C-alpha cells in the first residue's frame with residue numbers, strides 16, 4: 203500500500219492515498235491536535251472525498267479502501283463536543299444527525315470493500331463511521347478502546363450507531379455498550395465481533411495489509427453477531443427481544459433514578475429500529491437524538507464536559523513550561539490515602555516508592571494497592587499480567603533509600619502539622635534540590651507546612667479525594683510560598699494521572715471541604731431538632747446527591763469530620779462551627795463506617811441500615827421541616843459558602859466551583875453544578891430564604907455580600923453583569 207498518488211485530500215485533516223495495488227487509504231490527521239475529531243467541516247470533507255472515491259471506483263482505479271489515523275494512540279476521538287454544545291433547536295440537531303448519517307451511509311454503499319483500521323481510541327462518531335465500513339480491524343495496543351460514550355453527555359449515538367451496532371454485535375451487547383458508555387478493549391471487541399480481526403500492535407502495518415489481501419481474496423467471511431446459545435434464544439425471537447428490552451429498561455431506570463433520559467431513549471431507539479428498513483430506522487435515531495440534545499440534562503452534561511476540558515488548560519502554556527517531568531514518585535504514609543495514591547501512580551506506569559514508619563501499615567498499604575489493581579483487572583482495565591507489572595513498580599520501604607532519584611514526593615501521613623513538617627524536613631535532606639514536595643493534607647495550611655524549609659517554593663498541595671481511584675478531582679493548592687514550577691508540575695502530574703485538577707488558594711478547607719462544611723453541619727442541626735437520619739438523607743438523595751449527608755459523615759469518619767470542622771470553625775467562626783452532634787456520636791463509641799457504627803450500622807463493611815437506637819441520642823420531634831426545607835437549608839448554605847469562597851478568590855470562577863463540586867463530591871451533574879443550579883433557582887429567592895432562616899435559625903444563614911450583590915442587581919453566577 204505504498205502511496206503513489208495523493209488527491210483531493212491535500213487538506214491536512216484528511217488525505218486520500220492510493221497505492222499501486224489500487225488500495226486507497228483515507229488518513230485522518232487533524233493538524234495541531236493529538237486527536238482526530240469529526241467536526242462538521244471534517245464530515246463535509248469526507249463527503250467530497252466519497253464523491254471522488256465513487257468516480258475512481260467507477261473507473262476501476264480502486265479495489266479496496268481503508269480508514270486510518272496518523273495519530274499515535276488515537277483513531278477518532280468522536281464528534282466535536284464544542285459544536286454539539288452550540289446546537290440550540292430541534293431542527294438544527296436533527297439536520298446535523300441526518301447529515302452525518304447520510305455521509306456514513308454513502309460510505310457504506312461504496313462498491314469496494316471498506317475496512318476501518320483502529321489503532322488507538324475510537325469513540326462516538328469514530329465508532330459510527332467504522333460501523334458503516336464492511337470490516338473493522340483493531341490493534342491490541344492498550345490505547346485501543348472502542349465505544350459509544352454519548353449517554354455520558356446526555357445524548358445517544360446519532361450518526362447511525364444505534365441502528366448499526368445491534369446488527370454487528372447483537373442487541374444485548376449493543377445495549378451494554380451504548381447504555382454504559384464504556385469503551386471496550388481490542389480483545390473484547392474481537393470476542394464480540396465488533397472487530398473482525400485483532401492485530402498485534404508491533405505488526406500493525408503488515409497485519410492490516412494482510413487483512414486487506416485476505417478480504418480481496420475472499421478469505422474473510424462477512425461477520426454476523428457472535429451470540430451465545432442463550433443470546434440466540436433471546437435475540438432471535440420477538441418475545442425474547444421484548445424481555446431483553448424490558449430488563450434493560452428496568453436496569454436503566456434503577457441506575458439513573460429516572461434522572462437521565464438518554465439511556466431509556468437509546469433503548470427505545472434500538473427497539474423501534476430493530477429489523478426496520480434503514481430509511482425508516484435512521485430518522486427514528488435522529489429524532490430521538492434531537493429531542494435529547496435540546497433538553498436540560500444534555501445541555502448540563504455537555505457543559506460539564508466543556509468545563510472539564512477547560513480545566514485542563516487552566517494554566518497558560520507559559521506557566522506549564524515550568525513543569526518538571528516526573529519519572530519517579532515517592533508516597534510517604536501508606537494509610538488509606540497513601541496506598542491508593544501509590545496504586546494510581548503505578549497504574550500510570552510511573553515508578554513509585556511507598557514509605558511508612560510502621561511495617562504493618564506499609565504491608566496494609568501495599569495490600570490496598572494490590573486490591574485496587576485486582577479490581578481494575580476484574581473491570582478489564584488491565585490484564586492480569588499488566589496489573590502484576592504495575593504492582594511490581596511499587597517499592598515498599600521503611601527508609602529513605604533511593605529517594606535521591608525521586609522527582610515528586612507526596613506526603614500522606616497523619617493529619618498533624620508537626621508530623622508533616624518533620625516529614626518535609628526529612629525529605630529535604632534526602633531529595634534532589636529540584637524535586638517537588640506535595641502534601642495531601644485536607645485541612646492544614648500548605649504555607650505553614652512549607653515555612654521553615656530551605657526551599658519552601660517547591661511545596662504545593664495535591665489534594666486527592668477518597669476513594670482515590672474513583673474521584674476525578676484533585677485540588678492543586680497554591681500556598682503563599684509555592685513557586686510556579688511546583689504548581690505547574692503538580693498540575694501536569696494530576697492531569698497525567700487522568701484527574702481533573704483545579705487550582706485553589708491555601709485557605710482552610712480549600713474549596714470542596716469548605717463548601718461541604720456548612721452542608722454537613724446543617725445535617726447535624728437538623729438532627730438536633732429531631733429530624734430523622736432517614737428524612738435528611740432522603741431529601742438530599744431526591745435532589746440527586748450520590749449519598750445523603752449522614753451517610754457521607756459515616757464514610758468520612760466522625761473523628762476526621764470533627765477535626766476538619768473545628769479547623770474551619772476556628773478559621774471562619776460561627777458560620778462554619780460544627781454542632782456537637784459528632785462529639786456525641788464519638789462519645790457513644792461511634793466512629794462511622796470504619797468501626798461499623800455510625801448513623802448507619804455496618805457488617806463486614808456492608809451497610810445494614812439506619813441504627814434505630816439513635817433515637818436515644820437524638821429524640822425525634824414531630825412536625826419538623828419538609829423535604830424541601832431540609833434541601834434548601836443544606837444546599838443554600840453551600841451556595842452561600844461558595845459566594846464567600848469566590849469573594850476570597852479561593853478559585854477564580856463560578857465554573858470552577860461547579861466543576862470541583864461535581865468531580866469532588868458527586869454533586870449531581872444533571873443539575874449542571876452547584877452555582878448553575880443556584881442560578882436556575884434564582885439568587886433573589888435564595889438570598890430571601892437565607893435571610894428568613896437567619897431570623898429564625900441563626901447567623902450562620904447570613905447571606906454573603908457577593909451573593910446579596912448579585913441578587914440585588916439581578917445578576918447570576920454565570921452572568922454577574
Ligand SMILES: NC(=O)c1ccc[n+]([C@@H]2O[C@H](COP(=O)([O-])OP(=O)(O)OC[C@H]3O[C@@H](n4cnc5c(N)ncnc54)[C@H](O)[C@@H]3O)[C@@H](O)[C@H]2O)c1
Pocket residue numbers: 534535536537538539540557558559560563564613614615616617618621625642643644645665666667668758
Ligand atoms: N482519608 C481520607 O478520606 C482523606 C481524604 C483526603 C485527604 N486525606 C489526607 O491524607 C492524609 C493521610 O490520611 P489517611 O486517611 O490516609 O491517614 P491514615 O491514618 O490512614 O494513614 C497515615 C499513615 O501515615 C503513616 N505515618 C505516620 N507518620 C509517618 C511518618 N513520619 N513517615 C511515614 N509515614 C508515617 C502511618 O503509619 C499511617 O500508615 C492526611 O493528611 C489526611 O488529611 C485523607
